Amino acid sequence: MWLPQRIPYDPSEIKRARITLVGEKATNQSQRHANAPIRVHVSRVLHELDYRIKASPSLDPGHLLDTSSRTGSLEFSGTLAGRFCVDWSQTPAEQLRCSISTDLQPGDQGVIQAQTAPTVNLEFESRDTCATTPLTTLCESRSVSLRGVEFAHIKAWISISRETFIGRSRFVLNIHARLVEEEGTHVRKPRTRQRRMQNLLPDRIPLPIGLDDKLQRLPYRQQFQNSTGNDEQQ
């Protein structure tokens, strides 16, 4: 752990108290300070549009970000609707900062709008070790627009959600997307592929995949749907 040469304090705050000091094995401490897992959840819309995902460093089994690396990126490229990147980085203070950008190379941080970079604290062990909270969206970026597909274009954005189960947290980096129908256009009867895309228009956007079986076993299923099934909101 990095230690500063000087730490400011307020002498007027000093109070005498009987405290309990506990000792821990190093293994316990490393577990306590372990990084919370961050799972990547990609909207079904992007799968349907045949987007390819290139992760650097590659995702661990279970779609987890490899947080042993301080920075990384997810590059999404589709033959029909262009390319966008999600960059992420961890600060020394265990904060996760993410950003989404379009038509940029991975790591091209300089031109990203500030609003597209949500930041969260990666607190693995909650201070209240009994806390159990449903999957809740902590922050959400603004959307970026991608090239259209026939009479619709794609809006993509990211959000970070956290779920806590008896004091232990895990995070989800959601990559959301939706097709937005352009005004004044007539949506023709879709051919097979187009019909698939039509099915992805807002009123038919399905629940996001990626809420795997483990999550579904929790008694907050309804709340998960409210908190993460928000692809339609923007």
Add this chain to the structure above:
Amino acid sequence: MRLLNARTYEFHDVLGAIKPKYAILSHTWEGEEVVFEDMRDTSRAKWSAKKGYFKIGKTCEQALEDGCDFVWIDTCNINKDSSTELSEAINSMFRWYRDAVICYAYISDVKAGDPHSLSECRWLTRGWTLQEMIAPDRVHFYDMNWDFLGSRISLAAQLSEHSGIHASVLLRRHRGQMGFQIPTEKGHLAVDFTSELDDTSYSRKTITGRECQCCTSTEEDDVQSMLDGFSVAQKMKWASKRTTSREEDIAYCLMGLFDVNMPLLYGEGKKAFYRLQKAILGISSDHSILAFRSDLSENVFTGESPLLAPHPAFFRDEIQNMHMPARGTHTSLSGTTLSVEMLLCPLEGNGKFRDEYLGILDCSIDGDPYMRPAILLSPVHRDKLIFRRCSGEVSLFRLESKHPMEAALIVDHQLKPEERTFIRKQQA
């Protein structure tokens, strides 16, 4: 206690408190030592041919000269095959050295006349010889040829400098009587010595004649009451650079210094030092037992519970106890949980350490009551005031009146101004 008759080389068992006058040997173990089994099972001609006989023979001769008919030597007076006897000996050793009429310190790698050799001698690096230097009232030093090097009093300046032990302990004097100065860098007390320092006649003399400013008593201190005047951290620091052959012995060799007893469990490894500290906490509320830290420049990670120090080497600073028993507080250790009353200061709003607290110890640094050590604490349960020491490198902070709003990290290597500038440039 088993004594050796200095004339006949026969063993003499002593039960009870009344013992005959005896001399005791302090030395470091080497090859071909004459052990108990040799003397018990083989002829004198056979064991006296061993190399280790030299110091036994010289000890006996010197003891007789000094009016003692008996001697105690750890090589041959303990039957180490008997765990009961070994345990009794180790638990009693400080007392046995204390009760001896005189202790002969045989420094086998030093030759009289070499002014620098004492600083490099092996005897000053071993764990067991710490109590052997402190416990007896009189210690005389002999070189490899058994030539007299000096007494503990005449060599006190050298011994204090190279061992870090306060000269007052070696001189058996109240510290205030000697006009001590506390150097800011060396971290141990130095003393002005005069030519009067000589105890060849076995009489103690007033060192400088200066009276203690805080205490008018001129009576000599008993070793145990004198040691009670030093904090746990100070005594640990004396042992911090010493080594023992067996891992457990670094704890066992300190029992006498802290006036605690515990059963020996060879094989327990580092846990012995944890048990020692547990025993110390059973009789003392001295916060300085928490004033340990790792050497940040060496990037040492404890790997063990940071509640208590894993080794005396972690006591690196001159920390005095300021705990006031009149306050009626106590410190108790149960398992890996320590209940202690201390000053707490939250670090709210301080960036990375916004959740942490400073635990300010009832101690002073370098004898300055306006300089206090503090440990960094993380809350495990804030409302119940349950904390743990911050993990990673175990650190210690210094709070001082000169900078009353900032706690400074204590490090061994203080950066020079030009080094700080260089680092700032690198960071920029």
